[in-house]
Amino acid sequence: MSGKVNLSKYFNKHYIIGDLLGDGAFGFVLTAIRLSDSTEVAIKFINKTKIPEDSWIEDPQIGRVPQEISILNRINHPNIINFIEYINEEDYILLVTELHGTEWDASNPLLNPIKNSGLRLAKQQKIEERVIRKRTSCDLFECIDTKMAKATTQKIFAQIVLAIYYLHSLNIVHRDLKDENIVIDENYHVKLIDFGSASYIPKRPENYFTRFNGTTHFASPEIVKKKAYRGPEAEIWSLGVLLFTIVFGENPFQNKDEIMEGKYMFPSKIDPGKLNRAF
Structure with missing residues (x-):
C-alpha cells in the first residue's frame, strides 16, 4: 500500500x-x-x-x-x-x-436520483495526501444504504441466487457470502467476488469443514456452534441473511446467541403492509 x-x-x-x-x-x-x-x-x-x-x-x-x-x-x-x-x-x-461496479457516492456522475432512487448525499471525507487513493466502495454494502424499489431488490437478489446456484452445480461453495463480497454497478448488475474461502463441497462427513473464515453476521447456526458443516446448507442461510439485509438495510442478527436461536426482529420502522409489499 x-x-x-x-x-x-x-x-x-x-x-x-x-x-x-x-x-x-x-x-x-x-x-x-x-x-x-x-x-x-x-x-x-x-x-x-x-x-x-x-x-x-x-x-x-x-x-x-x-x-x-x-x-x-x-x-x-x-x-x-x-x-x-x-x-x-x-x-x-x-x-x-x-473490475466491476461503480462507486456508490452521490458525487459519481454515473449515478443520479432518478435512475438510482434513494441515493444518499456524498460523504464528507478528510482529504489526505496518499501514495495510493482509497476508492469509494463499489459493493452492495454501500449500495443498500439507499432506499431501493421492490423491483430493484428482487433484481439484485435474483442475480446472487443464480451465482450461488451455478457454483453449487459445480460442487463449489463460496463460504464467505456477504454484501461486501458483491460488487454492483449503476444498473444494479451484480458480481460475486473474493473466492479466498471458496472450496469444493466435501463428499464425506469426515471431510466436512471445521474452519470458518467468513463474517459471523452471515454465519449459520451450525458454524456459530463450531460444528462440522458441508457448505451448501450454510450458504442458503447466508442468502436469507442477505435478502433481509437488502430489503431492510440492516442485518437480522446482532450477536451469536440470536443466530443460534434463529431469533430476529423486523425493524420497528416497518409496518405490516409495507412488509408484505417488500417480499
Whole structure:
C-alpha cells in the first residue's frame, strides 16, 4: 500500500497501479490499467506467507496455485467476477480480474436520483495526501444504504441466487457470502467476488469443514456452534441473511446467541403492509 512492493518486469510491462480498493488479512486489492488496451482491472495481492499449505492446489492447466485462483479459472458466469490471469511475484501471488461496479457516492456522475432512487448525499471525507487513493466502495454494502424499489431488490437478489446456484452445480461453495463480497454497478448488475474461502463441497462427513473464515453476521447456526458443516446448507442461510439485509438495510442478527436461536426482529420502522409489499 506504500508503493514499496517490488514488482517484476512482466508486471511493469503490462500494468500501471491505480487506486486502493481494500485490504485484509491475506493482502490487499488495487486497481490497475492494462497497458495493452487501457482497460481498468482489479489486482488482488495475496501474501504468500499467509496462504495455508492446504489451500495450494495442483491445477492441470495453470500449475501449483492457491485454490482461489484454480476455482476462478474454472468458472464462467455473468454474476461472478471474471478471471484474467495470475502473476507469480517474489512475495505475492497477483490475481488479476475484471473490475466491476461503480462507486456508490452521490458525487459519481454515473449515478443520479432518478435512475438510482434513494441515493444518499456524498460523504464528507478528510482529504489526505496518499501514495495510493482509497476508492469509494463499489459493493452492495454501500449500495443498500439507499432506499431501493421492490423491483430493484428482487433484481439484485435474483442475480446472487443464480451465482450461488451455478457454483453449487459445480460442487463449489463460496463460504464467505456477504454484501461486501458483491460488487454492483449503476444498473444494479451484480458480481460475486473474493473466492479466498471458496472450496469444493466435501463428499464425506469426515471431510466436512471445521474452519470458518467468513463474517459471523452471515454465519449459520451450525458454524456459530463450531460444528462440522458441508457448505451448501450454510450458504442458503447466508442468502436469507442477505435478502433481509437488502430489503431492510440492516442485518437480522446482532450477536451469536440470536443466530443460534434463529431469533430476529423486523425493524420497528416497518409496518405490516409495507412488509408484505417488500417480499
